[in-house]
Amino acid sequence: MINKTKYYIAVAVILIATAFCGCSEEEGEIVRLEATEQSAPYGENQTAPAEIPHEKDPETVKVYVCGAVVAPDVYTVEADMRVVDAVNAAGGFSLDAASDYVNLASPLTDGQKIYIPTFREIEEAVNAGNVEGRGAADEGAGAAGGKVDINSASAETLMTLPGIGRSKADKIIAYREANGGFSSIEDIMLVDGIKEGMFNKIKEGICVR
16 A cells, blocks of 8 residues: 555656646747847848938028118028028018019029118119119109009108108008008008098008009
């Protein structure tokens, strides 16, 4: 009886040992497999990420923007920009800028000087016969058919209207620059300080083109 008991105990020990060794071997194989996969830079179905191409810095040019702009100076801008972009870099047009006399779509070149004239300069040049107005000399001066074009007249021309001094002339120019001009002569009453009474005094002498 004792010998049979020892026999069964021995068999049980052998079975347990065999099972334990089998698990260890399987676990060892799994560990080795995982280690192999982790050591590879990319899996079997994976590819190396594509390299991101390095973007070249845009080419630039230096231009001198001066005249009737907010901040005349030398500016560095991208080479494919236009005159209008250079003017914007300089803070935009000043209130008395005669922007219509400059080709804002012109391409830029390195070392270019961009001069923005004033309405007064254009008026003086037109009167001197040095340049042509936009169709006629008096139109270039901000007048049309004996009337003052409130969409293009210089401050000096606006001041020829009754009751319009320097302050109101500057406000008229500021308003049209900010709002893209006047649609009708009545719109001038939208300017601060110009009411119906003053409009009635000047309406016969103004126009919009």
